Amino acid sequence: MITADFRLDDDFVPLDDASRFAEDALFESDLALISEHHSTPNGSHSYLLAHDVSATWGVPGEPQLVAIKIARNLGKRTFTFESARHAQAAFAQNWLAERGCPPDKLIPSDDFLTPADDLTSQAEERVRESGERYQVLDTYTWDSEPCETWTLVRDSRAAERPVRVFLEEADLDAGTYTVREGAFADEHAARGWLDERPGPLPEPPERQAAAERRARAARSRSAGTPLSPKTGAQDSAAKPSPDKQRPTRGRTL
Template sequence: MITELDFSLDGFEPADAASERAESDLWLGDLTLLAEHHTTPNGSHSYVVAHDGSVTWGVPGEPQLVAIKIARNLADGTFTLESARHAQAAFAQNWLAERGCPPEKLIPSDDFLKPADDLTSQAEQRVRESGERYRVLDTYTYDSEPCETWALVRDSRATEQPVRVFLEEADLDGGTYTVREGAFADEQAARAWLDERPGPLPEPPANPATADHRTRAALSRSAGTSLSPKAGAQDSAATPSSANQPTRGRTL
C-alpha cells in the first residue's frame, strides 16, 4: 500500500511566504498518500492527493483530502507550494488538473476503495475534467458507519436545476464506493434533501446528447440494424441513493 509521502524538498527553500506557510500547515506524519504524479525527466513539478488523518480529530464534517502542487526552481533551489482541502477525490484531482496535472495521472491505486460501478466512474470523470464548471458551495464528511461524503455545488453549464449534490457512499466491507449526482432548483432545496432524505436523490435532467444516443440505440434495436456508436457525453443520470441520513466521507 502507498503510505509514505515525501515532498522531496531537501536542498530547496520556500520561494515566498505563502509557500513557507503552506508547507508548515502540512505535517507528513498525518498524510496518507493516495495518488501522485511527478513531471519527468527533471522532477520540477509534483502533484499529490493525500488523506489528512489529523482532520478526523478536528471539527466534524471538515474535508479530509488535500491536493498539493509543488513547483521546484532547479536553477535557484527554491520551491512554491500550494494546497487545497477537498471532500472527494475527484474534486482534488480537478483542482490539480487546473494547475497543470494530467487528470488520468492521479487515479488512486488499487490498494484503496474502488468505484462500485460505471455510474461512479462516469460521475468522477465528469468532475475531474470539468474545469471551473462546478463551484463548491459546501461539503460534509462523515466517517463512521455508514461512511458518506457530499459536495454541494453550482453547475455553471446547467440551464435547469443548477444546484447539484455529489453523494459518495462507501462500502468498507466490500472495498467499494458509489458516487451519484443529484439535481435541485436551488441551494435551499438541496440542503432540505440532505437534512431530511425524503426520498431518492433527484436525477439530473437528461443530457440532450445522451437522449439522442439512446434514441439511436432504440431505433437500431427495433430495426435489427447496427448504427456505429457516436462519441459523445456519457450518461449522467444518477441512481437513487439508499442513504437515510447524512453520513460522511470515505475513510481512506
C-alpha cells in the first residue's frame, strides 16, 4: 500500500496545540492513501483521504476513513492540522471540500473499489456536493464479509422523512460497491430498520416523485398528444395526425 505523507519537514512546527494533538493522533504508516491533493505552485495546502488500517483492531464499528487538511505558512515554517473520521468516502470528500479542496481532486483511483452503478455515483455526488445539508448522527463499519457501512444523517432540506440512511455494501470479488439512500420519519424508525432489516430500504419520497414524473413523461411520449375536444374536425385538418405529431415532453428532475 501507499502510505500517507504529511509533507512536514523537520523544521515545520505546529502553530497551536490543537494542530499538535491532531498530528500526534495519526501515524502515517497506518494510513493507506486513497487520494490526495496539494495546492500549486508551492504546496501550502494539502488534502488527504486515507484508510486507517489500524482501525480494524480498534473499537468494532468505528469509522475507518480519515480526512486530513494541512495548511502551511512557508515563511514562518508553521502549520495547522485538522482531521476527521468518516465511515464513507463521499462524506470525507464533503468535509475536505468544505475546507477548500476542489471536489474533483479527491476521487479514488481504480486501485480501490469502484461504484457498481449510476445510482451509487449519483448518491455519492449528492453527498460530496451537499455542503452542510447532512448532519451526521451515527455511523457503523463492518469490514468482514459481507462488508457493509452505513451513515445515519438528518437531511435539512427534506420536506418529508428527513432522517436518512446511506447504506454501502461492498462486493470484494467484483471489486465494486453500491450506495443506496433510505428515508425515515425519525431516528427511532431508522435504527429499527437497521437492527431488524424488515424489508427493502425505504426510498426517499422525492426520488419516488421523480420516478413517477419520468414514467408519466414516457407514457406521454409513447402515446402522442390527442386532439383537443374543443376544436374537433377543424383542428384535425390543421394539425398532423396523432401518430405523426411530435411527442409532448414531460417535466423531469
